[in-house]
Amino acid sequence: MTAPAPEPAQEAEPEPAAPPPSNPADEPDPSDPLGHERGHLAASRAALRAMREDAEALDIGNVTANWVNAEVLQSEVDARIKSLADLAHTPLFFGRLDYLRHAAGHTFYIGRRHVHDADGDPMVVDWRAPVSQPFYRASKKDPQDVALRRRFGYTGGELTAYEDEHLTDPAEAERTSALLQSEIERPRVGPMRDIVATIQPEQDEIVRAGIDGTVCVQGAPGTGKTAVGLHRVAYLLYAHRERLHRTGTLVIGPNDSFLHYIEQVLPALGELEVKQATVTELVAAHVHAHVQVRGEDGAESARVKGDARMAEVLRRAVRSGVTAPAEPCVVVRGSRRWRVPAYELAEIVQELLARDMRYGAAREALPQRIAHAVLVRMEQAGEAPDDRVQDAVARDPAVKATVKAAWPAVDPAKLVLRLLSDADFLAEHADGLLTADEQKAVLWERPARGVKSARWSAADVVLVDEAADLVSRTPSLGHVVLDEAQDLSPMQYRAVGRRCSTGSATVLGDLAQGTTPWATASWEEALRHLGKPDALVEELTQGFRVPREVIAYASRLLPSIAPGLAEATSIREAQGLFSVREVGEAREARGRGGREELDGAVVRACREALEHEGSVGLIAAGPRVAELAAALDAAGLDVLGPGEETSAERRLTLVPATLAKGLEYDYVVLDEPAAVVAAEPDERTGLRRLYVALTRAVSGLTVVHARPLPVALRGGAGESPGR
Incomplete structure (x- = not known):
């Protein structure tokens, strides 16, 4: 049965708890099923308000031992109250399951959070609970004990439609859900929304994969890989909340936009509480306080600095100051002098080097090893020193002086x-690893006098992070989501891998969208640099x-x-609006007049896109952005910049092609594809950047060009002088 399908509304919030099965609030009225469901929604909202009021009424004044515990407990109560917020235009549940045998006679309403009544019985079940899984995976072929799956449609927060699937009824044929299709194709304004109501079976398998394994998702444009990664974090926090609360989670994206x-x-x-950061922000927070990104590298310099060989260059450099002691260490205690000869000190140093410990850990172990050698001599002389004596010897000035000379501290x-400023120092440690030309590419043109004055690049900061980890271990998080991973260099993969060395990761990307000089060639190689060579690689090719x-x-x-990649397909029933427009008179023009005609055609395409509901993105090569901004302003069109939130009144965003990755708009106007390609250092990277720009559209795409299109895009269906 299908009731009229409206535009489903926006979303609500879940609570991390899995309830037992229970009966619905009252028995359904067969003569008015929609009215019954509206009644359950109203009752659920009332129950949620009661849950919030209970949390607000908690008195913690006399339950803590001190003010510190009181502050911690109050912050947890405040977070609980915040999580129980009920937004008027967001539905509490989007689906319902009626089981045959398992929990027979019980109805489960599936939503973004758990809601229970005054008796503790669930009125809405969290979408992450095990009992909710068949909502996403059950089918006519595998009903998973589900008799009925019901989807709900909303308009402005009001429940206005439902759609039933009788999974065990042989008379009912397999069909595509109209409400599901409507939700997938719904125009969007503002930031990315969750897809909790539309998760597909293959996506759900990734979302619910275990926490102990790393998952890599190769996803074509529109397959929902970013949403899958974010929902996976939410699921893992539900299933392993205590563990991840202790170890932490992080989402890493390509840029702030x-x-x-x-x-x-x-x-x-x-x-x-899930934190978000770019790789640059992540490593900058870990390294020296005065290391700030203020410079940029050329393509070759960035490629070499991002190469995994730099890890060995840094390892050599970090250890370069270690020397075998030439003098003995003499420790004076009372009237006795204890002498450790130079050859024995050299053996201790060599043994620590051979163990390949972190530099700082080995430096901390060295005085204890020297002290142990002294204690052996004390025992041989008939004394009975204990651990306190060993610690005292390790702090002796003579031991400290020996350690400082043999194993100096490293900043x-x-x-x-020094490595990037001193050609001789670099050559010494890059010998056999980097060619002379590569060493020249790495060196700064103007050597800096100090850390604070240096113009560090993003790639330089990653090198500092690597060096810092060689000195002392980087703390590991419980789970990291790495999006747009195909654009990371091997050294950046290593930096991320250090943040989940004892945890797991969800790696998201598309090899076809790699647009950096060091773009990932294969996921096997990338996962090796990440330190997760045994990760499971999943491929999503069905676009939504x-x-x-x-x-x-x-x-x-x-x-x-x-x-090597399979071509993506789309389940969208709507073909969408698509046209390729050539500006005829400007085709061969190279003067200002030709550019003005192209600008005019782009402005007209933007006006047409704005006639439709939803967001509009104008994507252009970097050198074209200023000209197009001026043309749009002259035409009276209000335009946003990347990262600015769209609204019903302001829906047009001007996006440089370099920042378009990961974003999507209902309608995209793409300016001059040839310019997008030409703005990159080589044609293959340019074509990949163009592929990214072409696939940002959700409902319609208009390509406007004066220069010839790339050969692969010339002719064929869709190309026309107008819409």
Whole structure:
């Protein structure tokens, strides 16, 4: 049965608890099922308000031993109250399951959070609970004991439609859910939304994968890989909350615009404490306080600095100051002098080097090893020293002086500063690893006088982070989500891997969208650098957001940019709006007049896109952005920059092609594809950047060009002088 399908509304928040099965609040009225469901929604909202009021009424004044415990407990209560917020335009549940035998006679309402009544019986079950899993995976072929799956449709927070699937009824044929299709294709304004109501079986398998294993998702555009990664974090926090609360979680994205775009997904799922960062922000927070990113590298310099061989260069440099003592160490205690000869000290130093310990840990072990040698001599002389004596000897000035000379302290930032400024020092430690030209590419043109004054690049800071880890271990988190991973260098993978060395990771990306000089060639190689060579690699090829015609057009580039990848498909029933427009008179023009005609065609395309509901993104090569901004301003069109949140009144965003990755818009106007390709250092990278730009559209794409299109995109379906 299907009631009228409206536009489903936006989302609510879950609570981390899995309830036991229970009966619905009252028996359904067969003559008015929609009215019954509306009644259950109203009752659920009332129950949620009661849960919040109970939390607000908690008195913790006399339950803590001191003010510190009181502050901690109060912060937890405040977080609990915040998580119980009920937003008027967000539905508490989006589905319902009626089981045959397991919990027979019980109805489960599936939503973004758990809600219970005054007796503790569940009125809404968290989507992450085991009992909710068949909502995503049950089918006619495998009903998983589900008799009925019901989906709900909302308009402005009001429940206005439902749709039933009788999974065990042989008379009912397998069909596509109209409400599901409507939700997938719904226009969007503002930041990325969760997909909790539309998760597909293959996505759900990834979302619910165990915490102990790392999962790598190769996902074509529109397959929902970013959403899968975020929902996986939410699921793991539900299933392993205590463990991850202790060890921490992190989402890593390519840039601040992307992180701003996705920042509302986890809070909408009730997870308020997950931190987000770029790789640069992540490593900058760990290294020397005065190391600030203020410079940029050329393509070759960045490629070499990001190469995994730099890890060995740094290891050699960090250990370069270690020397075998030439003098004995003499410790005076009372009237006795204890002498450890130079050859024995050299053996201790050599043994620590051979153990390949972290530099700082070995430096801390060295005085204890020297002290132990002294204690052996004391015992041989008939004394009976204990651990306190060994600690005292280890702190002796003579021992400290020996350690300082043999194993000097290393400042990671100063070490990397010297490596990038001193050609002889670099040559000594890069011998046999980097060629002379590569060494020249790595060196700074203007050597810095100090850490604070240096113009560190993003790649330099990763080197400092590597050096810092060689000195002392980087703390590990419980789980890390790494999105747009295909653009990371091997050294950046190593930096991320250090943050989950004892935890797990979810790696998300698309090899076809790699646009950096060091773009990932294969996931096997990337996972090896990450330190997770045994990770499971999953491939998502079924698209949900990009229209069929658009993804087919963009896929013409795949043989040139990623010949080993399967072409993506789309389940979208709507073909979407698609056209390729050539500005005729400007085709051969190179003067200002030709650019003005192209600008005018782009402005017209933006106006047409704004006639439709939803967000509009104008994507252009970097050198074109200023010109197009001026043209839009002259035309009276209000335009946003990347990262600024769209609204019903302001829906047009001007996006440099370099920042488009990971973003999506209902309608995209793509300016001059040839310019997008030409702005990159080589054609293959340029074609990959173009592939990214072409696949940002959800409902419609208009390509406007004056210069010839890349060969793979010329001619064929969809190309026309107008819409």
